Amino acid sequence: MKLLIRGVCIVTMNEEFEIIAPGSIVIDGNRLSYVGPAQSAPSGPFERSIEGGRLIAMPGLINSHCHSPANLVRGMMPSKPLEIWRAYYRASLRDMREEDFYASALLGGMEMLKTGTTSVLDHFFGNQACRFMGAGAAIQAMRDLGLRHVVALTLSDRNYEETIPLGSGAAAVGDEIKRMSQSEAKATQAWLDDCEAFIETFHAPDKLTTACPGPSAVQRCTDELLVKSAQMARRKSLPMHIHLAETKAQQLMGRQLYGTSLLQHLESLNVLDSNLSLAHSIWIDEGDVELFAGRGVTAVHNPASNLRLGSGLAPVKRYLAAGARVALGTDGAASNDSQNMFDAIRLSALIHNQAGTDFAQWTSPRQVLMMATVNGARAFGLDAGVLATGKLADVTLLRRDTPAFTPLNDLAGQLVFCENGSSVDTVIVNGEIVVESGRLKCMNEQEALALASKARERIDPSIQRELAAAKTMEPALAEMYARVFGD
Numbered sequence: 001m002k003l004l005i006r007g008v009c010i011v012t013m014n015e016e017f018e019i020i021a022p023g024s025i026v027i028d029g030n031r032l033s034y035v036g037p038a039q040s041a042p043s044g045p046f047e048r049s050i051e052g053g054r055l056i057a058m059p060g061l062i063n064s065h066c067h068s069p070a071n072l073v074r075g076m077m078p079s080k081p082l083e084i085w086r087a088y089y090r091a092s093l094r095d096m097r098e099e100d101f102y103a104s105a106l107l108g109g110m111e112m113l114k115t116g117t118t119s120v121l122d123h124f125f126g127n128q129a130c131r132f133m134g135a136g137a138a139i140q141a142m143r144d145l146g147l148r149h150v151v152a153l154t155l156s157d158r159n160y161e162e163t164i165p166l167g168s169g170a171a172a173v174g175d176e177i178k179r180m181s182q183s184e185a186k187a188t189q190a191w192l193d194d195c196e197a198f199i200e201t202f203h204a205p206d207k208l209t210t211a212c213p214g215p216s217a218v219q220r221c222t223d224e225l226l227v228k229s230a231q232m233a234r235r236k237s238l239p240m241h242i243h244l245a246e247t248k249a250q251q252l253m254g255r256q257l258y259g260t261s262l263l264q265h266l267e268s269l270n271v272l273d274s275n276l277s278l279a280h281s282i283w284i285d286e287g288d289v290e291l292f293a294g295r296g297v298t299a300v301h302n303p304a305s306n307l308r309l310g311s312g313l314a315p316v317k318r319y320l321a322a323g324a325r326v327a328l329g330t331d332g333a334a335s336n337d338s339q340n341m342f343d344a345i346r347l348s349a350l351i352h353n354q355a356g357t358d359f360a361q362w363t364s365p366r367q368v369l370m371m372a373t374v375n376g377a378r379a380f381g382l383d384a385g386v387l388a389t390g391k392l393a394d395v396t397l398l399r400r401d402t403p404a405f406t407p408l409n410d411l412a413g414q415l416v417f418c419e420n421g422s423s424v425d426t427v428i429v430n431g432e433i434v435v436e437s438g439r440l441k442c443m444n445e446q447e448a449l450a451l452a453s454k455a456r457e458r459i460d461p462s463i464q465r466e467l468a469a470a471k472t473m474e475p476a477l478a479e480m481y482a483r484v485f486g487d
């Protein structure tokens with residue numbers, strides 16, 4: 001389709017942070033064929049034109065870390081440290097089937113699109129009883145919605161009990177943690193074969209899908225799995241995604257296992273590269289920030305999740321000051337619990353402003369908007385995140401006749417501090433209009449919500465049973481948490 005958006009205020013997110021008003025955008029097929037001043041726009045014919053006088057155009061937001069199976073349990077997980085919370089969250093996955101993964105991804109994807117997100121990285125972990133843990137169903141949901149997606153298949157070949165510093169508490173949680181482990185871990189080669197087949201089956205950028213390896217976390221994988229996953233990603237020119245140093249317990253475990261930081265261990269394995277993105281990256285060591293910058297690795301900041309689970313404050317200002325790349329994510333709905341990127345944007349612009357720190361280095365609206373757009377695109381090799389001629393046509397149009405943009409004082413400041421996603425009017429992904437007047441175009445929203453409610457209802461007996469089993473582990477995990485912070 002050839003589409004013209006005429007007379008719109010364009011936040012390009014290019015290197016000069018150029019704002020063009022009034023500007024025009026022409027979309028030809030799945031690419032932007034013109035982005036510039038309205039008076040120089042090419043003349044038609046166009047199959048469709050949108051009058052942009054009351055609109056703001058920006059690159060579609062890029063949610064750089066989430067877990068789509070978590071949408072069914074939003075709001076109900078306890079606010080507890082990650083290691084305890086994880087036992088409860090995993091309980092919710094045990095009985096999920098393909099149709100539940102579909103419903104969950106549909107729910108989260110719908111929320112994202114309606115609040116201006118056009119691409120998402122889904123670090124997918126589901127149920128081993130399903131083929132590719134159910135990731136195929138999540139991919140189908142995102143294709144049906146028209147949401148661009150990078151699905152990193154979570155790989156982990158170490159028993160869970162060996163990956164957290166349980167100490168003498170190991171005996172107390174023995175049986176239950178082994179049961180958890182058995183439902184998750186698989187042998188190294190089996191994971192690699194699975195991942196290869198997953199990519200072969202689903203990787204199809206023309207269908208909006210990038211499929212890639214997503215080792216769960218450094219300490220949860222053998223060196224062989226980390227190295228071979230990285231080789232696979234490089235060989236196929238794909239991104240790779242890993243959780244890094246989300247909690248202090250993980251940092252401690254890294255020292256116990258490797259005698260270095262988790263990041264330095266990846267460096268010793270020659271895994272660090274510009275195609276690698278590392279979720280959280282909070283508990284890092286001396287020299288790690290420089291390593292991020294030097295290797296072009298992207299740290300993915302998830303402020304809401306980190307606050308919800310008390311994981312800690314990622315050193316975002318230090319990353320930015322060192323010239324390291326930082327992208328932004330919501331994380332899964334079990335620890336956020338919304339999938340609205342405007343929440344993440346606002347939080348990232350607020351929580352780093354701490355008393356007594358160098359205010360010249362507090363995060364600026366421009367930096368935060370870059371995290372939510374161009375930096376995510378670069379991390380995943382997507383030719384998006386910027387409104388410029390030749391880029392993929394992933395565009396979010398916001399109404400400016402809303403309280404958030406009235407009076408219009410400072411566009412970047414208002415996008416970051418005032419907007420909450422409710423001004424989103426039209427969303428275009430890959431040249432297709434997928435949200436119009438704030439509503440999904442290709443799907444009945446009520447039906448999508450009903451599907452999610454039905455799925456949640458079906459898995460409820462399993463969730464209740466598994467939550468009770470997880471509770472038996474809490475005292476030993478709480479003791480571990482106290483010990484980690486008592487050192």
Ligand SMILES: [Zn+2]
Nearest residue numbers: 123279331332
């Ligand atoms: Zn995560």
